[in-house]
Amino acid sequence: MSTIWPERLPQSKGPKYTLVADTIRKAIENKTLETGARLPPVRELAYRLRITPGTVARAYSLLTDEGLLQAEVGRGTFVAAPKSPILDDVWSRQLHLREDKYNAHVSLFSPRLADVGQVALIRECLMKVAQSDPEMFLNYPTRDAYQPARQAVVDWLSDLPLGPLTADDIVLTHGGQNGLCVVFQTILRGPKPIVLVEDLSYAGFRRAGELMRAEVVGIRMDKWGICPEALDDTLRQTQAQAVCVSPEVQNPTGSHSPLERRKEVVEVARRHDLQIVEDDCYRMGEARASSYRALAPERGWHVSSISKTLTPALRVGFAIAPLERSADLRRSAEYGYFGLAQPIVELTRLLLSDPRARKIAQDARARMGEYVRVTVNALGGFDLVWDAEVPFVWLKLPSGWRSAAFSRAAEREGIQVRSADEFALRDGRAPNAVRIAMNGHVSLERFEEAMLRLRALLDNPPEQISV
Incomplete structure (x- = not known):
């Protein structure tokens, strides 16, 4: 085992646990580590590499999930036999x-x-x-049981400018559309609330709003998305509670809103105490600018999913509330459907990790x-x-x-x-x-x-x- 490790890990932009895992994985592939070889105890390897024991433990856990390593209670961690x-x-x-x-x-x-x-x-x-x-196959879902999966989502979204984000802020949903519905259930109040959308927009906004008995009103848009002036004019005449936007990939035009336009929308929203619901489901590349949750942490809601990046078949989405509304969003989800099925949540954790x-x-x-x-x-x-x-x-x-x-x-x-x-x-x-x-x-x-x-x-x- 000592032949595959330097005195310390080389510099890398990625997480250290992935570097440890990659090193072991390559050693197994090139037969430097043979089947049955025993890996050093977590603390011993952490001391040798000058990293935390938690980093080594996470690398071992990752490779165990992949089937490359096998942990045996009381004996240690070994290179697993290849599959038949x-x-x-x-x-x-x-x-x-x-x-x-x-x-x-x-x-x-x-x-x-x-x-x-x-x-x-x-x-x-x-x-x-x-x-x-x-x-897992016999019990109701619990919030604590889902913490590792929610942390996997945080890691998956780590390259996005979402503002402060922890596992407690993540609500797992049945895809992005269900995420929109849960957000609306949390935001909208009264017998006939009003939701604003761009004149041309994702039909799911309208359907989710109507499901919540809301009146859906269109706002003029241009090539950069919703027009702040038109939004301001409408808000002077109505008591709208939320506006739905897709600043990264406007659906259906495919355009995006630059940072300056997003800031103008935030200014209008703050003036009228309007909640901003951002649908980020269609973005496949890097974000072009800060999300509304980062720009307006007191009123920015974020909805995303893995449908356009990995697969729509699992119906897994994520809803994220403003900083002070996470408990409200969790309550809406728990009252509505208790939580996703535990096997699906575990599958999501394994997949995203x-x-x-x-x-x-x-x-x-x-x-x-x-x-x-x-x-x-x-x-x-x-x-x-x-x-x-x-x-x-x-x-x-x-x-x-x-x-x-x-x-x-x-x-x-x-x-x-x-x-x-x-x-x-x-x-x-x-x-x-x-x-x-x-x-x-x-x-x-x-x-x-x-x-x-x-x-x-x-x-x-x-x-x-x-x-």
Whole structure:
């Protein structure tokens, strides 16, 4: 064991426990550490490397979760035996979504992530969950039992400018939409509250608001998001309690709000005692500016999920309250659904704690960028708003096309896109535009064929404009 360690760990930007784990992992891979080799006790290795025992213990725990190490009570920690070839074949086989060669249908309604390793990792984590303490499968959820998972979420979000954040601030939800509903349950008061949204916005804002008996009012927007002047004018005339925004990735236009615009919105919100609900579910890359929770810690609420970074299948989201409202948010969740199922929470902890998860998220983002580039190559001659790290594009239709008519024509070609009407309020006006989401479940070649079919439609508008 002494041959794989220097006198102290080399300098690294990442957490020290991951460096310790990586060193052991590489030693196992290159056979420097053989099966059955006993690792030094935690305190002994910590003293040798001049780090805390907790750092070493966390590295050992991580590798034990991965199945590389095996801890035996009273004996120590050993290099685990490799899995049998049969299990390796079953659990490392990734799910490749098979295309029907005879079906030209391509759904571009919602972003779909390509499998870049998350399926194999989820399967591996599921197997560990299945081998967990039986009590997990028999008891009601408890706040203390979920603390490790909430800490894993804090670590997962550690690169975001969210302001002070601890595990006690995290509320686990059934995806981002459930997170919005829980936030609204915490914020909204009275028989007919008012919620503000941008004129074009995520339909889930409206649905969550209506579920809470709220009147949803649209606010004028520009290319940088919600207009502070229009927000101020509306607040002078109404008693709105919350405004919903997506400053990192505005849905459906794909634009973002720069820091200066966010500060202007905060100034208006403070003047009228307005709560700010930020939906961050569509961001795949780094944050462009501070979140509203960081800019306005007394009124900024944050909702996110792993749906656009790892998978939407698990329905795992996170809701975060302003600094003084965490207990209120927890109470809304506990009164509403007690908590997520314990096996799902443990699966989330294992998934987010695994260092491979971040690499998978990066690979998924890069893969999505390839689909965006194919889209731009095919449709870049039209009025297209796009970003390589946003999983959809916003296409303003050329003269001769209305959004509803274009959507119907695209569907006849076997392609489903979202009309701008789906993002406008019921009494609002929508531009002649469509949102085209990236679909990583089909090959790039087939996706490109779909884009070329859309281009042919755009080049040949109908002679008569249909409504």
